[in-house]
């Protein structure tokens with residue numbers, strides 16, 4: 001297991017100034033260390049989270065032709081709608097076209113549906129007709145707003161951690177240009193994942209400011225150990241929590257103070273041990289060969305700052321002598337566009 005801390009965010013949402021400062025410090029520590037934190041009492045309605053997983057199952061169970069009524073546009077710059085199996089392939093800072101095509105030979109075995117803010121004019125939503133899945137669109141819009149609240153509260157906590165003067169970082173995200181993603185990883189043979197014939201999601205870092213992640217009970221998410229590059233440790237689902245991580249844009253904004261850790265989804269930890277069958281004797285051992293990892297569903301929400309926000313080392317994250325600015329200033333949108341362009345074949 002990773003050493004991803006669990007923080008009680010309720011103490012930030014409802015606590016005194018002292019409690020808020022304590023929680024902010026705990027989050028600062030987590031983001032400086034592993035770049036991930038589990039938040040308990042995060043305020044996102046548990047029933048809505050459960051319902052969102054149900055909508056996700058219903059959506060992905062639709063026939064392919066129906067899902068294709070809301071197709072993800074070609075190229076990576078308009079990230080909305082349905083992406084079928086193998087369409088998106090994440091990578092870690094690979095911009096070279098030849099390299100990217102080589103990576104795509106082992107496609108991520110997943111399908112996804114992206115939606116965003118109803119007033120996001122740069123990336124308008126792409127919905128299936130309501131008759132295809134009545135109620136889906138209105139639920140997803142309500143769930144999007146529900147998650148938006150938590151993102152802004154986390155930004156408030158981070159502003160306290162850095163002593164960013166009031167009103168802090170939240171106004172830089174006032175347009176809520178976020179991306180709500182439903183992910184479905186179909187059932188897959190243990191061996192296919194083990195031998196890396198297919199991946200669920202390849203190692204990558206997220207490129208926005210913050211990511212919220214709800215995952216089902218299947219597991220398989222792994223985070224790279226910040227001190228041992230190439231070594232991944234399980235980030236198993238923890239009941240009643242949301243997993244929050246720092247993206248590249250926030251890492252850059254904090255002048256590297258907060259870590260945007262590489263993560264991936266592969267074989268859940270419990271399948272790594274000797275196959276269950278093998279322990280139970282020969283006959284069962286044979287069956288163990290064909291073991292299947294069940295379908296997995298997860299729901300990330302990616303946050304980014306308003307398009308023209310200048311991303312340049314935040315106060316408290318640099319000083320002229322000991323800790324100079326490490327990165328050139330970029331606009332939030334300029335950076336995100338550059339990263340999104342690598343995700344899809346254009």
Ligand SMILES: O=C(O)CCC(=O)C(=O)O
Pocket residue numbers: 181183201206213215221263264265298299300
């Ligand atoms: O499915 C997951 O648990 C992680 C998904 C993820 O890392 C992503 O979509 O960026």
Ligand SMILES: [Fe+2]
Pocket residue numbers: 204205206263
């Ligand atoms: Fe990710």
